[in-house]
Amino acid sequence: MTNVKKRLKGLIDSKSVVVIGLGNPDRADDGVGIEVAKKLKELAPDRIFLEQDGLEGVVLDILNRKDAETVLFIDAVDFGGRAGEIQIFSQATFSPCSISTHKVSLQLLSTLLKKEGKASYLLGIQPSTLDFDSKISDEVKKSLEKVVEIFTPFFNHSERG
Template identity: 30%
Template structure:
């Protein structure tokens, strides 16, 4: 395994708050080591699996629907927590991260380390603008993801 670190911002910037994943990836461009892979995905499982192929650490940034909604609330999830939440329609995409993880498990393609950073969303309707609550959460979410990247590199250096 290469020790490769991949950050995937899942979402569609043309669907309001669903653009938070791509927004975090853009905000990280000058904050992470150059060899960090920064990617944006629509969340389709086969494309996600290809993006994290041969990665040691995968960090997924996702919009999350909850009931009752608390727009702007940040969550850091383990793979098990993300899969558990995915049993209900929590993702803003047709296929959720849980579907992707189930496929990865079946194909023996789960990365050794996977963390999901998510923010609860208010509006995923058509439009490029993040809601005020989600826009306000962007710096904190970006900081969490940057910290996960740093931890991944520190862990990769360990004997």
């Protein structure tokens, strides 16, 4: 967690970060990205977004924003770690999944961001359960709280500043 914390703080402190929470809140740990964004939203409504805000529109707006240099997507990611483990992935390592019927891929959005000189990262939290209509697991809940704790002072400061 220490390394992740350092890297996360580095990302947050060095750039103008926009956070976008992704996932499906109906499927237990898959909703962790949305929950993080919901908890932070009030602190910086113009810097924290949820997938439900309309992912395509949010990213298009960021492309035109001079005060947004880095985008951090947060989502549950199965990278084979232990439940609740956090990893940060750079744009180059995003899965090259195709465009689905429901949403455009994260890779396409990050490629667009890169073209406009903006960096993008994915903060992935290893899920424990994706059961339908279940609560977020204890392990993932702890990581959720940790991420919120790391972000809160920055966005508090950011708003005051």
